[in-house]
Amino acid sequence: MSYCRHRHNIRIFKLPSILVILALLPRNVNSAICTKTSSCSCTYADGSFIDLSPLDAEGGVPSFQDILDSKRIDMFSWNPCSSFNEFACTDAAACQIRPLTPAFEYYTIGTQDTATFQDMNGTLVLTYSAERASVLRTLKINLTCDPKEVGILYVEGETTKAVYWMELRSKYACPTMAPTPLPSCIKTSECSCSFDDGRVVDLSPLDTGGMAVGVPRFKDVIDKTFTSWYSWNPCNGFSEGTCDDVAVCQISPIVPNPTNYVSLGNQNSAEFTTVNGTLTLQYAVSTDVLKVTKILLTCDEGTEGELLAYGLKENNGIQEYLLELRSMYSCPREKPGPVQFCIQTSLCSCDYGNGTSINLSPLDSKSSIPRFQDILSPNKREWFSWNPCGPFTEGDCQSVAVCKAGPIVPNPDYINLGYQNSASFQTAFDGGLSLNYHDPNSSRYDKIF
Numbered sequence: 443m444s445y446c447r448h449r450h451n452i453r454i455f456k457l458p459s460i461l462v463i464l465a466l467l468p469r470n471v472n473s474a475i476c477t478k479t480s481s482c483s484c485t486y487a488d489g490s491f492i493d494l495s496p497l498d499a500e501g502g503v504p505s506f507q508d509i510l511d512s513k514r515i516d517m518f519s520w521n522p523c524s525s526f527n528e529f530a531c532t533d534a535a536a537c538q539i540r541p542l543t544p545a546f547e548y549y550t551i552g553t554q555d556t557a558t559f560q561d562m563n564g565t566l567v568l569t570y571s572a573e574r575a576s577v578l579r580t581l582k583i584n585l586t587c588d589p590k591e592v593g594i595l596y597v598e599g600e601t602t603k604a605v606y607w608m609e610l611r612s613k614y615a616c617p618t619m620a621p622t623p624l625p626s627c628i629k630t631s632e633c634s635c636s637f638d639d640g641r642v643v644d645l646s647p648l649d650t651g652g653m654a655v656g657v658p659r660f661k662d663v664i665d666k667t668f669t670s671w672y673s674w675n676p677c678n679g680f681s682e683g684t685c686d687d688v689a690v691c692q693i694s695p696i697v698p699n700p701t702n703y704v705s706l707g708n709q710n711s712a713e714f715t716t717v718n719g720t721l722t723l724q725y726a727v728s729t730d731v732l733k734v735t736k737i738l739l740t741c742d743e744g745t746e747g748e749l750l751a752y753g754l755k756e757n758n759g760i761q762e763y764l765l766e767l768r769s770m771y772s773c774p775r776e777k778p779g780p781v782q783f784c785i786q787t788s789l790c791s792c793d794y795g796n797g798t799s800i801n802l803s804p805l806d807s808k809s810s811i812p813r814f815q816d817i818l819s820p821n822k823r824e825w826f827s828w829n830p831c832g833p834f835t836e837g838d839c840q841s842v843a844v845c846k847a848g849p850i851v852p853n854p855d856y857i858n859l860g861y862q863n864s865a866s867f868q869t870a871f872d873g874g875l876s877l878n879y880h881d882p883n884s885s886r887y888d889k890i891f
């Protein structure tokens with residue numbers, strides 16, 4: 443804390459101007475009582491607190507030493523939390539040094555155990571006392587909040603007999619709110635949880651379930667140490683290699699042997715916890731050792747979903763894997779109102795039951811030529827055709843609803859992506875409506891939004 447001493451000696455000579463400025467500064471109007479929690483900290487009723495311990499010098503020395511008073515006669519030392527010794531001042535919180543000849547005199551003017559926090563017309567005052575030879579000395583230190591200063595001590599000195607005044611200007615004299623701990627989020631499904639205040643975190647928009655059953659949303663993400671790959675699907679289980687119906691799979695290349703797939707837990711082990719103040723989804727699996735995978739859910743409104751893998755850490759015999767999901771779906775949200783389902787009424791219409799219905803038949807070509815024909819895909823290698831209600835035929839696609847053509851020109855492959863009788867309307871979690879067709883040759887669904 444030697445920087446403090448040095449600064450005070452310089453600041454002393456600037457004090458008159460500082461005082462003028464102080465008079466103009468708005469006073470701390472927090473008149474609530476600050477309840478003592480230690481000799482150098484107190485807490486207000488609203489939970490905010492003042493803690494001077496960063497200004498404390500440990501090891502029996504004061505952090506503010508031999509500072510001249512306003513009359514330039516006496517010197518004073520003070521340490522906010524722990525006691526110090528300075529010649530005849532022993533176990534002191536504050537010491538007065540009177541430079542007499544032939545020897546200086548030292549008076550303890552306060553001890554740590556007498557510290558009290560008082561409010562004086564809006565000023566928080568830290569008061570100490572000490573008695574010696576039946577003289578009771580009292581020290582009052584105004585604690586003035588100044589966010590720009592680490593700590594400056596102005597010593598007014600002995601104002602009336604045995605009563606001393608100082609002023610500390612410091613950012614540590616500003617009432618500070620403790621960071622509110624993240625409330626716990628109660629699991630409502632494998633991939634969603636609900637806070638006390640009604641807000642929810644729901645990762646289901648990231649899940650692949652239904653669209654491509656059994657495939658992980660995040661596949662083969664390499665960790666920062668380039669040791670393993672990780673795959674994860676937030677809600678539904680998936681399979682990869684020998685990982686069967688898992689939530690997380692670790693993939694390690696064991697040269698020259700084939701790739702090793704290790705399950706890091708299935709969906710029903712999912713738990714929501716808080717790690718370092720961040721909401722975390724964790725999975726566990728116990729084989730010969732307990733493996734715990736923690737996925738930090740970092741709120742990032744700018745990203746739909748990005749998975750980062752930090753890899754493995756041994757911890758007291760537990761293998762701990764750390765991943766991080768940065769996603770807009772990690773942000774707590776107001777729970778959406780109940781989703782209105784659109785009940786299917788024909789192959790190309792549905793009804794919300796509230797007076798609104800969806801009917802695609804005006805879009806239908808009402809012929810064997812699809813209404814939407816040979817629409818080029820973004821990769822410019824495939825063409826898609828769709829007719830909303832009636833069947834159409836194109837190449838090898840016979841009486842279908844959706845057909846894919848490509849990628850070989852001029853003789854493309856035609857693949858049936860679904861007949862009209864597989865049409866189903868689905869309402870997503872966020873209320874989005876999709877019309878889905880079932881590929882007759884696989885479990886794949888094709889969504890048309």
Ligand SMILES: *[C@@H]1O[C@H](CO)[C@@H](O)[C@H](O)[C@H]1NC(C)=O
Binds near residue numbers: 563
């Ligand atoms: C507090 O304010 C009142 C009214 O302004 C005044 O009478 C009193 O002396 C003040 N007390 C202190 C300690 O400044």
Ligand SMILES: *[C@@H]1O[C@H](CO)[C@@H](O)[C@H](O)[C@H]1NC(C)=O
Binds near residue numbers: 562565584607608609
């Ligand atoms: C401390 O605060 C009191 C009450 O506001 C005020 O009367 C006094 O002048 C202040 N003393 C110093 C040294 O700032």
Ligand SMILES: *[C@@H]1O[C@H](CO)[C@@H](O)[C@H](O)[C@H]1NC(C)=O
Binds near residue numbers: 764
């Ligand atoms: C939590 O924070 C501590 C200290 O910053 C750090 O050492 C630890 O690795 C963090 N844990 C996780 C899971 O991020």
Ligand SMILES: *[C@@H]1O[C@H](CO)[C@@H](O)[C@H](O)[C@H]1NC(C)=O
Binds near residue numbers: 781794796797873
């Ligand atoms: C009926 O519900 C749907 C879906 O929530 C909504 O888009 C539509 O505006 C509602 N219609 C009426 C008349 O409220």
Ligand SMILES: *[C@@H]1O[C@H](CO)[C@@H](O)[C@H](O)[C@H]1NC(C)=O
Binds near residue numbers: 882
């Ligand atoms: C299903 O796949 C087989 C062989 O892959 C193919 O011969 C058949 O035409 C396909 N059926 C449909 C309806 O696409």
